[in-house]
Amino acid sequence: MSLLNQQRSLLAEFRDKAKSMGLNIFAVTEPLEGSVGASIYSANGLHGGAVRSARASHVEWEKTRGIDPKHDWSDLGPYGTQKVTRP
Numbered sequence: 001m002s003l004l005n006q007q008r009s010l011l012a013e014f015r016d017k018a019k020s021m022g023l024n025i026f027a028v029t030e031p032l033e034g035s036v037g038a039s040i041y042s043a044n045g046l047h048g049g050a051v052r053s054a055r056a057s058h059v060e061w062e063k064t065r066g067i068d069p070k071h072d073w074s075d076l077g078p079y080g081t082q083k084v085t086r087p
Helices: 005-022 050-064
Strands: 023-027 040-041
Touching: 005 023, 005 040, 023 050, 040 050
Parallel strands: none
Antiparallel strands: 023 040
């Protein structure tokens, strides 16, 4: 399994555990060597919360790097990835 897919698997496990506990989450992974990372966001629609605020900041970060902030890796299959523009 690729490092990217391992990150996605880890985040999916985290999402499932958080959901079972009734928690909103936003998490980002980034390999130490700086290759492509992954993120996950799950919130119940509350406005102004820390999770929503963190995701909004990450959306701006993604936009500056040419990443579609509405991407959803769950539909990309096990080897899907987006091209990332490094600043």
